[in-house]
Each structure stands twice: as structure tokens, then as C-alpha cells.
């Protein structure tokens with residue numbers, strides 16, 4: 001056989017479809033409907049025009065300027081953009097989000113999208129001899145990494161109301177001693193735990209149990225666990241530019257953690273790919289972090305449009321979870337998730353349907369612009385009329 005046994009056992013991630021046959025309005029991959037800040041666009045153009053020779057040289061392997069810019073953005077926003085206050089060009093965290101210490105560049109690690117970051121985090125902190133704990137329904141890339149690295153998993157069912165079963169996750173983590181990961185807010189359910197709920201959880205766990213909290217969606221209204229880094233050394237927070245920073249195409253993800261843990265992930269990176277971020281990505285990421293006001297505004301707009309669409313879905317008889325993210329997870333008593341997805345697709349819009357048993361009745365709808373969502377409202381109304 002030409003291929004390895006390892007590869008024959010792989011079970012790759014299936015992303016939201018990106019069809020080429022026709023131009024669809026994409027409300028299926030939780031991308032941001034707004035473009036990156038004009039500052040980002042200008043920084044990229046300037047960089048390529050003024051320093052073309054830099055495209056021929058290796059970039060900074062450790063993206064130090066970008067790390068400083070990310071730390072600065074977190075200090076200014078408190079880690080939740082939609083609540084950040086903008087006053088006379090200055091940005092401040094809301095009272096709810098104030099971080100009780102200064103985030104430093106040494107607390108940041110960056111990689112080629114948080115998917116790559118997560119992969120290195122799995123390699124760094126989970127072991128093939130112990131089961132790690134995760135919710136039964138969560139980001140579907142976690143089981144893929146578990147398969148890739150041969151790490152056994154322990155999947156904990158959600159509660160009746162689709163929230164995380166904190167007590168059960170804790171008791172299994174205690175038994176397995178293999179670490180714990182969840183997205184907060186969670187995907188595809190859109191529900192979050194409060195910071196205090198996470199605090200209580202980590203407090204009860206043994207201090208050599210690692211907690212990985214994936215905050216891909218927190219900027220749209222969740223509570224960030226960054227403030228907890230002052231209390232706990234066993235916490236790693238994973239974040240991305242793909243959702244709230246309108247940057248899915250730039251492939252930028254990062255962790256915020258204590259420097260010792262950052263160094264461990266850096267060691268993994270330097271054993272696989274010394275340069276995960278190209279020079280242009282570093283420039284664009286740094287520029288994005290410099291325009292917190294823009295992203296605070298776009299995050300707020302997404303949250304407003306989301307709440308409006310939530311009300312619409314309730315009015316139309318959907319069962320909808322109260323989202324803290326840029327998507328809505330909903331089902332209707334009189335139409336299956338698959339049928340709804342197919343009928344919306346026929347109208348030129350993509351939403352996401354999972355064939356996974358247990359959530360197959362639901363669709364996941366990414367929040368687009370107000371205009372896109374009013375188009376979707378009309379389509380839903382027509383479909384429900386029959």
C-alpha cells in the first residue's frame with residue numbers, strides 16, 4: 001500500500017459548502033457580512049506596493065508586532081467588541097468586560113486561523129492515553145483533531161435546554177484527568193456560559209486539569225474568560241479574526257494564556273511550521289487591531305440584526321435559541337431542517353443544515369446584513385405559506 005495506516009483512519013472536517021456553480025448569498029459559514037476596515041485594505045495595498053521585496057523574504061516567525069497589536073486591542077475592547085464604548089475616537093471596555101490586568105504580548109500566540117491554532121493546542125495539552133471532555137454538540141472540528149492525533153474523547157450530552165451540562169463535564173473531567181474543551185458561546189447552539197459559571201467550574205477542578213475555551217463568537221455578546229487568566233494557570237483561550245474581525249480570508253487565529261502555556265504551543269508550532277503567518281497576514285492583522293472602533297460598530301450591527309431576526313423567527317413559530325453569536329439555531333414544527341435548507345438554497349441563499357442525529361431538525365443561519373436578512377424573511381414567509 002502506498003498510503004499510511006494513519007491516513008486511512010482520518011475523518012476530515014466538512015466545512016459549510018462553498019459552491020462554484022452559482023453565486024449564492026452565504027449565510028452558512030458564520031462569516032461576517034462586512035468587509036475588513038478600510039485601514040486594513042490600505043495597509044495591505046501599501047505593504048505590497050512599498051515593500052515588494054518583503055514578499056521574497058521570510059516573515060517574522062513569531063509575529064511579534066501582531067502580538068502587541070492583539071494585546072492592545074484586547075485591553076481596549078475588554079475582549080467583547082459589541083459592548084466596547086467608542087468616545088471621541090477612543091475605545092474603552094464596558095464595565096462588564098474590564099480586564100483586571102494588562103494583557104501583554106507574551107500572553108498571545110498566533111497561527112494560521114484558529115483551526116490551526118486549535119490543532120497545535122490539542123497536540124500540546126491533550127494526551128493519547130487519557131480521554132478529554134467536550135460537549136456532545138460543539139465545534140465539529142474537535143473530534144477531527146481527536147482522530148488526527150489519536151486522542152480519545154468523552155462527549156457529554158447537552159442539557160434539555162441545549163446549554164452545556166457543566167456538572168457532568170466536570171465530574172467526567174475529574175475521572176479522566178485528560179482536560180476539557182468547549183466553545184463559549186457554543187456552536188452550533190449559540191448559547192454561552194457566563195464568566196462566573198466558567199470560574200466556578202475551573203475552581204472546582206484540579207489545577208492540573210487544562211481548560212480550553214474557544215471564544216470564536218464572544219465578541220457578539222458573550223462574556224470573555226480573559227479576566228480569569230489572573231486566577232488560573234490552567235486556562236487557554238482560543239480566538240479568531242474570522243468572525244468579528246471580518247477576516248476569514250486572512251487566516252488569523254490566536255490564543256490568550258499565561259506565557260508558559262504560550263511557549264508550549266510555540267514549541268509545537270516550531271516543530272511543524274516555523275512560519276504559519278505570512279507577511280501580508282501579519283500586516284493585515286495588525287492593521288485590524290488598530291481600528292477597534294470599526295469592529296465594535298460592525299459587531300454591534302450584527303448583534304442588532306440578529307436580535308431582530310430572532311424576533312422574526314419567534315413570530316413565525318420557530319423554536320429558536322437565544323443567541324450570543326453571529327448565527328441563529330432554529331427549528332420549525334412544520335418543516336424539516338433539510339427541506340427548509342433546500343428551499344432556501346433554491347432561492348439563492350445558503351444556510352447550514354447538519355445531518356447529525358439529535359440536531360437534524362435545526363438549521364443554523366448566519367446573520368448577514370439587514371438587507372440580506374430581510375430577503376431571507378421574505379423567503380421564509382413564502383416557504384411557510386406553502
Ligand SMILES: *Cc1c(COP(=O)(O)O)cnc(C)c1O
Nearest residue numbers: 113114115139183216240242253
Ligand atoms: C469558525 C470557528 C473556528 C475557526 O476559525 P478560523 O480562525 O477561521 O480557523 C474555531 N472555533 C469555532 C467554534 C468556530 O466557530
